[in-house]
Amino acid sequence: MCCIILFSALIFIFASACQAVVGPGKVTGDTAVHDPTMCKDNTGKYWVFSTGVGIEIRSSTDRIAFTRVGVVWPNGAPWTDQYTGTSNGALWAPDCTYMNGQFYLYYAASSFGSQNSAIFFARSSTGLPGSWTNDGLVTSTSSNNNYNAIDPNLIIENGLWYLSLGSFWTGIKLMSASSSTGKPSSSSITSLAQRSANNGAIEASVIYKNGSFFYLFTSWDNCCQGTSSTYNIRVGRSSSVAGPYVDQSGVALTSGGGTLVLGTHDNIVGPGGQDLLADNDGPILVYHYYTSSGSFLGINRLDFSSGWPVVV
Numbered sequence: 001m002c003c004i005i006l007f008s009a010l011i012f013i014f015a016s017a018c019q020a021v022v023g024p025g026k027v028t029g030d031t032a033v034h035d036p037t038m039c040k041d042n043t044g045k046y047w048v049f050s051t052g053v054g055i056e057i058r059s060s061t062d063r064i065a066f067t068r069v070g071v072v073w074p075n076g077a078p079w080t081d082q083y084t085g086t087s088n089g090a091l092w093a094p095d096c097t098y099m100n101g102q103f104y105l106y107y108a109a110s111s112f113g114s115q116n117s118a119i120f121f122a123r124s125s126t127g128l129p130g131s132w133t134n135d136g137l138v139t140s141t142s143s144n145n146n147y148n149a150i151d152p153n154l155i156i157e158n159g160l161w162y163l164s165l166g167s168f169w170t171g172i173k174l175m176s177a178s179s180s181t182g183k184p185s186s187s188s189i190t191s192l193a194q195r196s197a198n199n200g201a202i203e204a205s206v207i208y209k210n211g212s213f214f215y216l217f218t219s220w221d222n223c224c225q226g227t228s229s230t231y232n233i234r235v236g237r238s239s240s241v242a243g244p245y246v247d248q249s250g251v252a253l254t255s256g257g258g259t260l261v262l263g264t265h266d267n268i269v270g271p272g273g274q275d276l277l278a279d280n281d282g283p284i285l286v287y288h289y290y291t292s293s294g295s296f297l298g299i300n301r302l303d304f305s306s307g308w309p310v311v312v
């Protein structure tokens with residue numbers, strides 16, 4: 001009896017050690033996405049937009065089973081060609097916000113390793129293919145800039161719109177945007193996070209408010225290399241949307257700080273390209289990860305109760 005209890009306890013400890021990082025929650029159907037962003041509409045339906053030609057759209061009624069719906073721009077997006085450098089190239093890392101019965105979508109056009117990049121804005125009341133209003137260019141960069149205009153993310157605080165963006169170069173930036181046009185409302189740019197390690201590989205910023213802190217999530221290291229990808233999700237926090245952000249050890253995010261939230265574990269390789277959504281069961285982390293057959297949607301709940309987000 002004593003032995004059985006001891007044996008059970010050992011199994012429990014062993015199993016706990018093996019479960020140091022929980023896997024993604026269950027998702028089924030067409031989940032082959034990259035750089036996902038998730039919105040929930042006023043009927044409770046979930047919408048995932050992701051990188052692809054025309055920007056891919058998927059929906060789900062239960063946050064588990066996903067169906068591909070089509071693309072945002074079924075007739076092409078020729079206004080992005082000068083940034084993708086091709087005709088009807090893939091559009092990157094969209095960011096959706098649903099409010100007032102509308103979807104607000106930011107997305108980027110660029111090519112690998114180039115600062116010839118731009119962020120665009122679109123709106124829709126249904127989210128469906130072909131329903132989108134093209135609100136055009138938001139901001140762009142060239143080799144004359146010291147940052148890169150991709151990976152947009154909108155955060156609204158006290159009715160004021162802020163757009164975070166950036167990838168490599170001098171890292172993650174913040175600009176104010178107009179709530180009526182979605183375009184920059186000032187030319188001032190604030191630096192939020194930067195690192196020098198690994199060629200300054202930091203991108204995919206998302207700012208999420210929980211309690212009295214703003215949390216800045218980024219993806220470090222390298223995406224897009226299948227199971228050789230080294231992406232990992234990092235975080236810092238600040239009491240102000242414009243920073244300064246520090247990690248859990250107190251290191252400024254502008255000096256290379258960033259606490260690990262989720263990295264490669266088990267058969268989940270290179271998680272990143274993340275978004276956060278406040279759902280009924282709490283904050284949700286949405287990301288992609290790689291397996292030998294492609295990149296897939298990962299969804300986990302996050303627990304902020306310690307003051308720092310923990311994947312659950």
Ligand SMILES: *[C@@H]1O[C@H](CO)[C@@H](O)[C@H](O)[C@H]1NC(C)=O
Pocket residue numbers: 209210211278281282283302303304305
């Ligand atoms: C803040 O975090 C707590 C603890 O995880 C959670 O219960 C609450 O729903 C979160 N609120 C938002 C807006 O994310």
